Amino acid sequence: MTTRIQKSFLSLTLVTALLLSLFSSIAAAATKDEQQAKAAPKSKIQSYVDDMQPGWNLGNTLDATGEDETSWGNPRVTQELIKKIAAQGYKSIRIPITWDSHIGEAPNYTIDQAYLDRVEEVVGWALDAKLYVMINVHHDSWLWVSHMEEKHDETLARYNAAWTQIADRFKDKSDKLMFESINEPRFTDGGSTDEAKMEQMLAELNNSFHQIVRNSGGKNDVRPLVLPSLETSPTQPRMDQLYKTIIALNDPNIIATVHYYGFWPFSVNIAGYTTFEKDTKNDIIQTFDNVYNTFVAKGIPVIVGEFGLLGFDKDTGVIEQGEKLKFFEYLTYYLKEKKMTSMLWDNGQHFNRKTYKWSDSELHNLLMSGLKERSSSTESDLVYLKKGAAIKDTKVKLNLNGNKLTTISANGKYLTKGKDYTLNGEELTLKASQLKKLTASQKYGENAVLTLKFNKGVAWRLKIIVNDTAKLSDAKGTTESFAIPTTFNGNQLATMEAVYTAGGNAGPQDWTPFKEFGNTFSPSYNTKEIKLLPAFFKDVKDGEVILKFHLWNGDILTYKITKSGTNVVGKSS
Structure with a gap:
């Protein structure tokens, strides 16, 4: 990841591309068969990449920009952690490293030996755990490499000095260690705006990196090297430029890398994209058809060096659980079809570095199962039954994905x-009779969970929820602290719309009335309130705004707020 501490942004270029996809729906314009190129024979380096699947990122640790690897909140890396990751089934580990704070002054730019020792220690643990290992130059990309256009000679000298020392330190390590030239290279932070110039600078960095490593002795003459596109973006023009660089190097041990965080509106839950629908699915298809045709089909293996959802930086619940799982199930399947190795971005939100437990074991199990077979699901993992209403037979659409339903159980009973x-x-x-039994308590919220098992893949959890109409109450507050008292009555919030009574969309990203979940608003079920966050009010003009809260049971609640300076008053409808 390239943002400070957490990845909560996409480049303007990538956002623009995604929004064009959103409005034009070009992703589904051509069929898969029409796009596929004839695959090249499987190479030794492709087999190397195949053996790396699946991969995991040790994020927000050695890549932290402070003086110590704990400066972004994660504990120091231990050998036990590395062993635990290997025991979870991972075959490779990407160890992002930021060198900036540990590089001395010009002209030598000497890296602190104690820091090199620490990096070598962690790399050694990973190799001892039989993992493939990737190390790189990480947040240096935006800290100083991004200023290359205005400080060309200084930037190149520093970059070259860093890789000269890194390559020398690790030259005798196993070839299961690979080098990645730079993480998500971009030059906009340094003021560059010309795409062609940025591509030229990246090609210069990648070529210099290649020359330094290949001439550094030891096993580095054949060590696998990983090269990114500009911003590690899978957009076609940027991949085309990377392809040209790789072909010109004429080196059989080069691997291309891109990063993928999904169709942006779905990835952050904005613009009404609350479900894993066709645009989100087609974005996966189009993206990785293009990646495959550009590289894999021509004999250049690909590592998806980071994947995830951008909403995870706020909370792993920004995208509803079932929709999240369907996204990752399909993504895992499609990457497997396209012969690409993927590495989960984990800045500490997935695998707890202290307890060695997954925050979402369902997601972990699904990702691991997806390495060999597809899993099944339902159209939604939520079944709502209104409190006190007559219960009827309820139909649920299955997404079998070629599998067969074998059993359904609840509370251990089939x-x-x-x-x-x-x-x-x-x-x-x-059947209504079974639903009555499962909801006999009539308590609000989740009354039962049906576990659907299939002949292949992981089980699917279908939640049976008792609910009633949610209620919003009047409130007063400020633009820094405003919360709407909410009686949820078993409901969950899917999204929020905001429009001015005078017309026009309110709040940030005013091209859509649907605001970003977790950034502009956030439900708190424990404290029974919906919070409107400062980021929302930052772009709200004084006056009346109508809010519409969309709930997962299909209800829409309307609420009016009036902003005057920093004061906010809310009225229920």
């Missing part, structure tokens, strides 16, 4: 087919 449920193709019907 449901009986024909009596408790029926199955007609991909249509599952939950």
Whole structure:
């Protein structure tokens, strides 16, 4: 990742490309078969990359920009952590490293030996754990490399000095250690705006890196080297430029890398993209068809060096659980189809560095299962039953993905087919009699979880929820602290719209009325409130704004706020 501490932004270029996709829906314009290039014979370096699957990022640690690897909140790396990651089934580890604070002054730019020793120690632990290992120059990309246009000679000299020392230190290590030239290279932070100039500077860095490493002795003459596109973006023009660089090097041990955080509106939950729908799916297809045709089909292996969802930087719940799982299930499947190795970005939000437990074991299990087979799901993992209303048979659409439903259980007891449920193709019907039993307590919220098992893949959890109409209450506050008291009555919030009563969309990203979940608003079910966050009010003009809160059961609640300076008053409808 390239942002300070956490990745909460995409480049303007990439956002623009995604928004064009959003409005034009070009992703589905051509069929897969029409786009596929004829694959090249499998090479030794492709086999190397295949053996790396799956991969994991040791994020926000040695890449931290402070004086110490703990400066961004994660504990010091231990050998036990590395062993635990290997035990989880991972075959490779990317160790992002920021060198900036540990590089001396010109002209030698000497890297602090104690820091090199520490990096070597962690790399050694990973190699001892039989992992493939990738190290790089990480946040240096925006800290100082981004200023290359205005400080060309100084930047290149510093970069070259860093790689000269890194290459020398690690030249005798196993070839399971690979070098990545630079993470998400971009030059806009330094003021560069000309795309062609930026591509030229990246090519210069990549070529210089290649020359330094190949001439540094030891095993570096054949060590696998990983080269990124500009911003490590999978957009076609930038991949084309990387392809030209790689072809010109004429080196059989080069690997291309891109990063992927999904279709941007879905990835951050904005513009009404709350579900894993066709635009989000097509973005995966189009992106990796292009990556495949540009590199893999021509004999250049690809590592997706980071993947995830951008909303995770706010909270892993920004994208609803079932929709999140469907996204990762399809992404894992498609990357497997396209013969690409992927490395999960984890800045500490996935695998707890102290307890060695996954924050979302469902996600971990699904990713691991996806290495060999597809998993099944339902159209939604939420079934809402209104409190006190007559319960009827409920139909649930299955996404079998070629599998067969084998059993359904609740609280350890198996449901009986024909009596408790029926199955007609991909249509599952939950019988009213069984639903009455499961919701007998009539308490608000989750009353039961049905576990659907299939002949292949992981189980799917279907939540049975009792709910009633949610209620919003009047409130007063400021632009820095405003919360709407909310009686959720078993409901969950999907998204929020904001428009001025005088017309026009309110708040940031005013090209859409639907605001970004976790950035402009956030529900708190424990404290029974919906918070409107300072980032929302920063771009709200004084006056009346109508808010519409969309709930997962389909209800829409309307609320009016009036902003006057820093004061905010809210009225329920």
